[in-house]
Amino acid sequence: MANLIKFKIDGVECMAEAGTYIVEAARQNGIFIPTLCNMAGLIPKGACRVCTVRINGRFMTSCTTPVTDGMEIESNSPEILDLRKSIVELLFVSGNHFCPACEKSGNCELQALGYLFQMMVPRFPYEFPKKEVDASSPKIIKDQNRCILCKRCIKSIKDEQGRSFFAFRNRGNHLEVVLDKEMGMKMTDELAEKAMRNCPVGSILVKEKGFAMPIGSRKFDKKPIGSEVQV
Amino acid sequence: MSRKITIEPVTRVEGHGKVTIHMDDLGNVTQSRLHIVEFRGFERFVQGRPYWEAPVLVQRLCGICPVSHHLAAAKALDVIVGAGTGDGLSPTGEKMRRLMHYGQMFQSHSLHFFHLSAPDFLFGIDGDPALRNIIGIALTRPELAVQGVMMRKFGQEIIRATAGKKIHGTGAIPGGINKHLTLEEKNEFLHGADPLNADKMVNWASEAIEFFKNYYAANKSFIENFAHFPSNHLSLVRKDGALDLYHGVLRAVDAEGKKVLNDVDYQEYNQYIEEEVRPWSYMKFPYLKHLGKEKGWYRVGPLARLNTADFIPTPLAQKEFEAFKALTHGKPNNHCLLTHYARLIETLHAAEMIRELLNDDDLLKGELVVKGTKQKEGIGLIEAPRGTLFHHYRINDHDQIEMANLIVSTTNNNEPMNRSVNFVAKEIMTGKDVITEGMMNAVEVAIRAYDPCLSCATHALGKMPLEITLVNSENQVIDRKRSFS
Numbered sequence: 067m068a069n070l071i072k073f074k075i076d077g078v079e080c081m082a083e084a085g086t087y088i089v090e091a092a093r094q095n096g097i098f099i100p101t102l103c104n105m106a107g108l109i110p111k112g113a114c115r116v117c118t119v120r121i122n123g124r125f126m127t128s129c130t131t132p133v134t135d136g137m138e139i140e141s142n143s144p145e146i147l148d149l150r151k152s153i154v155e156l157l158f159v160s161g162n163h164f165c166p167a168c169e170k171s172g173n174c175e176l177q178a179l180g181y182l183f184q185m186m187v188p189r190f191p192y193e194f195p196k197k198e199v200d201a202s203s204p205k206i207i208k209d210q211n212r213c214i215l216c217k218r219c220i221k222s223i224k225d226e227q228g229r230s231f232f233a234f235r236n237r238g239n240h241l242e243v244v245l246d247k248e249m250g251m252k253m254t255d256e257l258a259e260k261a262m263r264n265c266p267v268g269s270i271l272v273k274e275k276g277f278a279m280p281i282g283s284r285k286f287d288k289k290p291i292g293s294e295v296q297v
Numbered sequence: 298m299s300r301k302i303t304i305e306p307v308t309r310v311e312g313h314g315k316v317t318i319h320m321d322d323l324g325n326v327t328q329s330r331l332h333i334v335e336f337r338g339f340e341r342f343v344q345g346r347p348y349w350e351a352p353v354l355v356q357r358l359c360g361i362c363p364v365s366h367h368l369a370a371a372k373a374l375d376v377i378v379g380a381g382t383g384d385g386l387s388p389t390g391e392k393m394r395r396l397m398h399y400g401q402m403f404q405s406h407s408l409h410f411f412h413l414s415a416p417d418f419l420f421g422i423d424g425d426p427a428l429r430n431i432i433g434i435a436l437t438r439p440e441l442a443v444q445g446v447m448m449r450k451f452g453q454e455i456i457r458a459t460a461g462k463k464i465h466g467t468g469a470i471p472g473g474i475n476k477h478l479t480l481e482e483k484n485e486f487l488h489g490a491d492p493l494n495a496d497k498m499v500n501w502a503s504e505a506i507e508f509f510k511n512y513y514a515a516n517k518s519f520i521e522n523f524a525h526f527p528s529n530h531l532s533l534v535r536k537d538g539a540l541d542l543y544h545g546v547l548r549a550v551d552a553e554g555k556k557v558l559n560d561v562d563y564q565e566y567n568q569y570i571e572e573e574v575r576p577w578s579y580m581k582f583p584y585l586k587h588l589g590k591e592k593g594w595y596r597v598g599p600l601a602r603l604n605t606a607d608f609i610p611t612p613l614a615q616k617e618f619e620a621f622k623a624l625t626h627g628k629p630n631n632h633c634l635l636t637h638y639a640r641l642i643e644t645l646h647a648a649e650m651i652r653e654l655l656n657d658d659d660l661l662k663g664e665l666v667v668k669g670t671k672q673k674e675g676i677g678l679i680e681a682p683r684g685t686l687f688h689h690y691r692i693n694d695h696d697q698i699e700m701a702n703l704i705v706s707t708t709n710n711n712e713p714m715n716r717s718v719n720f721v722a723k724e725i726m727t728g729k730d731v732i733t734e735g736m737m738n739a740v741e742v743a744i745r746a747y748d749p750c751l752s753c754a755t756h757a758l759g760k761m762p763l764e765i766t767l768v769n770s771e772n773q774v775i776d777r778k779r780s781f782s
Contacts, residue, residue: 166353166354166357167346167353169349199346201347201695201696202695271347273347273696274349274471274696276347276349276350276353277352277353277470278475280468280476281462281466281467
């Protein structure tokens with residue numbers, strides 16, 4: 067028998083197994099907390115901060131914080147929602163996200179969160195950073211203009227020996243996720259497809275397959291992000 | 298005293314432009330020019346981007362006829378993915394694209410006639426400007442305004458069904474199309490509630506031609522003497538000489554109808570077409586190389602297409618085509634204002650083509666994409682509503698675009714538009730002490746006949762001819778800087 071505990075999200079009584087991360091516990095109780103860097107099957111990292119909630123007056127990332135008995139979580143208050151929205155806005159202004167010509171438009175989690183938060187114009191100035199496009203792999207294109215440094219590709223795209231195809235390079239403002247040149251030459255079609263699928267934005271594109279999925283059939287064309295969890 | 302008249306902005310056209318007319322002490326027009334006062338940088342934007350993004354990215358040049366750019370780019374990329382030079386696609390791929398294109402032609406031509414041009418015909422070119430606009434039409438002829446809106450809506454719905462969105466869709470992809478038409482969509486377009494069905498659109502397009510014919514009959518002398526000058530005419534034609542707005546060979550005829558470009562393969566367009574840069578405009582001046590700058594300029598668009606084509610392959614439009622050709626005894630028609638007549642005949646042709654295509658089951662099933670041996674370079678041409686549109690791309694070993702060249706329809710019409718402006722300015726303003734609003738609108742009427750899209754036409758970067766002139770209060774030039782050599 068599972069060790070169920072009780073906790074509250076925005077005053078709503080919830081139950082989950084002890085030790086479950088808040089974002090997953092909320093999901094099990096029909097409450098959506100947005101995420102970008104978090105992904106099922108990967109160890110959470112709390113990198114993007116989009117899943118921020120407030121517990122006992124402190125901001126915590128719900129993908130890395132387990133629920134405890136009696137915990138009271140503030141998630142959908144105007145202040146928390148605006149904080150999440152500001153993070154999404156920062157991600158938009160710190161890259162070069164040109165949705166209209168992006169293959170991932172309609173399947174992009176960042177774009178979907180922009181719509182969810184009704185982001186019209188970011189409150190921060192655009193940085194327009196100069197970024198590179200690495201097209202040297204025969205299978206994929208790694209477009210740094212759109213990368214949000216979530217690390218999902220680093221953690222999920224590995225060869226049979228467990229070596230990652232992607233890695234961080236540089237530090238601070240110059241930090242970027244790059245494809246290992248040698249391993250990139252050996253990437254299979256299946257892994258290329260998986261890398262593109264796991265990327266929450268349009269930073270990893272499978273070569274020569276652009277726009278094969280018509281508008282109207284893409285993941286967020288009909289239903290907003292999170293609607294599978296919370297109506 | 299010498300004068301300079303400026304018309305800015307030119308109204309009821311797509312994009313931003315201005316006209317300057319210089320007059321000397323005796324009231325003679327000494328110089329008149331259409332200036333394009335904006336520029337875009339799409340040829341540079343696409344460099345470094347993966348080639349399959351081009352049809353989706355480059356169409357952002359325009360919100361009125363993005364389908365033309367979308368398809369021209371896709372046709373160029375068909376060559377790059379080894380799907381042939383225009384006739385190698387699957388039947389479904391080609392027919393879906395054609396349906397998209399004729400939907401586009403239908404909506405764009407309808408927009409131009411009913412919203413942009415009709416006010417001049419209904420209220421007169423010197424009519425009250427407060428009324429001489431689409432609001433004036435809605436107030437005085439609401440049935441016409443509604444007809445224009447509904448015709449545009451029908452064309453836009455065709456685009457939505459084929460491209461995914463009414464504006465800036467993603468339907469055409471290198472080597473084909475990404476979707477079929479559904480049976481529900483087909484039935485809706487063919488048998489939808491009045492007025493949104495193909496039969497009604499054919500009827501309305503025929504009625505629009507009658508409307509213009511009546512105007513022509515009542516204003517024959519004015520129309521035939523307005524901006525009438527000889528020129529070459531260039532367009533795609535089908536291999537058998539038929540009007541074809543999607544694909545064909547490149548043909549040009551001179552003012553007498555003699556072929557000066559004889560059905561050549563457009564993959565070799567740069568052997569025949571050259572572009573000239575002039576310091577006072579962001580828009581280049583293309584011409585036929587072998588005829589030179591002075592004699593090689595040409596018109597494109599509806600008038601040019603009806604001058605180059607031998608026939609129209611749909612029955613109702615063919616009947617109108619025969620009447621149109623009879624006006625000039627089979628010779629090319631060089632009357633600027635009859636471009637409207639030609640445009641309406643094309644609108645009817647588009648409606649007939651849409652109806653014909655909708656009855657073809659290849660739209661509902663079949664192979665979507667064809668690919669073959671990859672190439673490094675491809676050229677796509679299409680007849681956009683405003684005329685022949687050239688897209689040319691070259692890619693590197695990593696599938697990134699390294700060169701793009703676009704010659705946009707309105708760019709092709711740069712010289713004839715300037716000549717039309719000059720013709721009308723001289724005809725109407727010479728010796729006049731007072732320049733009225735109606736006179737200035739007459740200049741705009743000449744430009745409007747070409748349905749120019751000025752935002753599309755100013756895409757160049759790198760060779761952009763920018764000149765800044767500094768003048769003092771006495772109007773003396775004290776400094777001049779140029780950004781090009």
